[in-house]
Amino acid sequence: MGKSTRLAFGETIAQLGEVNSNIVVLDADLSKSTMSSLFAKKFPERFFEMGIQEANMIGVSAGLALSGKIAYACSFACFITGRYDTIRISVAYTKANVRIIGTHAGIGIGEDGTTQMGLEDVSLMRSLPNFSVCQPCDEIETRELIKYSVEHNGPMYIRLTRQNVDKIFDDNYKFKFGKGVQLTDGNDAVIFATGALVAEAFKASNILKEKGYSLRVVNIHTIKPIDKEIIIKSAKECKLIFTAEDHNIIGGLGSAVAEVLSENYPAKIIRIGLPDVFGESGTPEALYKKYGFDAESLASRIETQLKQS
Amino acid sequence: MYTHNQLQQIANELRIDIIKAISRAKSGHPGGSLSAIDILVYLFFNEIKRTKENALDPDRHRFVLSKGHGVPALYAILARIGLISYEELMNLRVLGSRTQGHPSYLDLPYVEASTGSLGQGLSVAIGMALTAKIDKKSYRVYCMTGDGETQEGQIWEAILSAPKFNLDNLCVILDYNKSQIDGFTKDVMDLEPLKAKLEAFKWNVLEIDGHNFAEIENAFNIAREANGKPTYIIAHTIKGKGVSFMEDNVEWHGKAPNEKETELALQELQKLLVKNG
Ligand SMILES: Cc1ncc(C[n+]2csc(CCOP(=O)(O)OP(=O)(O)O)c2C)c(N)n1
Numbered sequence: 001m002g003k004s005t006r007l008a009f010g011e012t013i014a015q016l017g018e019v020n021s022n023i024v025v026l027d028a029d030l031s032k033s034t035m036s037s038l039f040a041k042k043f044p045e046r047f048f049e050m051g052i053q054e055a056n057m058i059g060v061s062a063g064l065a066l067s068g069k070i071a072y073a074c075s076f077a078c079f080i081t082g083r084y085d086t087i088r089i090s091v092a093y094t095k096a097n098v099r100i101i102g103t104h105a106g107i108g109i110g111e112d113g114t115t116q117m118g119l120e121d122v123s124l125m126r127s128l129p130n131f132s133v134c135q136p137c138d139e140i141e142t143r144e145l146i147k148y149s150v151e152h153n154g155p156m157y158i159r160l161t162r163q164n165v166d167k168i169f170d171d172n173y174k175f176k177f178g179k180g181v182q183l184t185d186g187n188d189a190v191i192f193a194t195g196a197l198v199a200e201a202f203k204a205s206n207i208l209k210e211k212g213y214s215l216r217v218v219n220i221h222t223i224k225p226i227d228k229e230i231i232i233k234s235a236k237e238c239k240l241i242f243t244a245e246d247h248n249i250i251g252g253l254g255s256a257v258a259e260v261l262s263e264n265y266p267a268k269i270i271r272i273g274l275p276d277v278f279g280e281s282g283t284p285e286a287l288y289k290k291y292g293f294d295a296e297s298l299a300s301r302i303e304t305q306l307k308q309s
Numbered sequence: 310m311y312t313h314n315q316l317q318q319i320a321n322e323l324r325i326d327i328i329k330a331i332s333r334a335k336s337g338h339p340g341g342s343l344s345a346i347d348i349l350v351y352l353f354f355n356e357i358k359r360t361k362e363n364a365l366d367p368d369r370h371r372f373v374l375s376k377g378h379g380v381p382a383l384y385a386i387l388a389r390i391g392l393i394s395y396e397e398l399m400n401l402r403v404l405g406s407r408t409q410g411h412p413s414y415l416d417l418p419y420v421e422a423s424t425g426s427l428g429q430g431l432s433v434a435i436g437m438a439l440t441a442k443i444d445k446k447s448y449r450v451y452c453m454t455g456d457g458e459t460q461e462g463q464i465w466e467a468i469l470s471a472p473k474f475n476l477d478n479l480c481v482i483l484d485y486n487k488s489q490i491d492g493f494t495k496d497v498m499d500l501e502p503l504k505a506k507l508e509a510f511k512w513n514v515l516e517i518d519g520h521n522f523a524e525i526e527n528a529f530n531i532a533r534e535a536n537g538k539p540t541y542i543i544a545h546t547i548k549g550k551g552v553s554f555m556e557d558n559v560e561w562h563g564k565a566p567n568e569k570e571t572e573l574a575l576q577e578l579q580k581l582l583v584k585n586g
Contacts, residue, residue: 050498051498053461055462079426111410112402113409113410114409114413115377115411115426282404286404
């Protein structure tokens, strides 16, 4: 098991603070959970503890950004994207260099249940003009994405996990903003996955390989702007098309892929995500099983479809 | 009416249930549940007098737990009243249980509102108090908030709005345990001088020791008499109250005790029972 992507974020931003003195970090009483505490410890004068005030934190971040700073505003994905209108006007409309860091995304957070789960955040942030939306799949990709984010011009939403996720990449990995990454070869089916489900899809491809099927896994770390090229190409080359994300089935990666295909290469796609319901309490493992997000469930769902096709 | 000694005994018994439930769930929020339990026990047993019979009566007094993470305290009370079973209490946070990690109104209507994103419950309580006024009903609405939660802008919008509607049927209880997740409230984002702020916002403001049943009783009595104004009770409490190693220790905000810690906590709480009983 690798690290959680929130931990990789905290470690990386604390390192980057040394090389770029324009970086400022804000948190809303969750610094020990978002791991922004690692930055706070090293750079107390550039860290702002805002208390439980997410809307104020976003507005202050916009002000910091509009006067020359690169602001990382951190909280759980649900609370921070929940301050939507403030994000919309103070950050998006203004093109402020604010990086909204939403941790504890998805049902993968487990027992705390629905009120703490970011389940609609991608949908919300994707619909804001000027915003980019990224979700790294492992610690290495997170590190590279955060490094990239310092240079990026414009607002970004970065979605991270609470739970540990398998390492997919090695140290030589080069992150390319806006580009999907093909992880396995295959033509029977393609699965476009993001975040924690990339590792599950990768394991599913191994399960299917044993059964004689080849699954192409494509990691979509940048959900907006999305990599149309890799989506269209994979759709053309594979018999079946799936998407997988720990997010509501409406408005997230599945919708983004559907938009691309319907306009460029109409094809049937099967979206895997939360079926337009709220989450619930349970262990992360039990929840992943119940909602069909674990490798075994993904593999058996894909196999069933392959047998029918 | 229960005597203060009886209430103290019940509260300490429920402290045991809270620790057991969180320990079994291996996650949850002991600190803010233990600080709130004395007030909640008084409220449910002597003030709103919740029973199985009146639990869903349209004229019942309402209670909204705005600091939703303190819900183990509320579940412990609901189990004591018999609205949920002891097994359900011990199934806290288990897949498929009604005792969700944060209050879920549709799963368990006895919790009155879905809460757990902080800062929202007080507005919901205001809506309920307004309904009582429109419908000329005599039920009262109680709402418990946390001190960290009070940093939320929406709380201050609610505090600004309630006096406008003369909601003397509304009573807020602040579980002022002085700490949140990132540290002590005074360091994270200080609320003080709180009483002066609330009075400036036109509330009837009381300040009590939230672990003293005589003071709790007195405050609720005064709140019931308040004419034309909503009442805000600043209840000074101790986070983790009753378990020495949890008291005033920020670490115990949202962490379950392991087996050994659970045993230690239960031993301490058992002693409180004997002393009282
Ligand atoms: C809007 C929102 N932001 C952040 C959180 C995460 N969170 C849960 S409890 C908590 C601290 C609450 O402190 P306080 O209100 O003082 O509660 P208590 O000390 O009584 O437990 C935080 C920040 C949340 N639940 N909701």
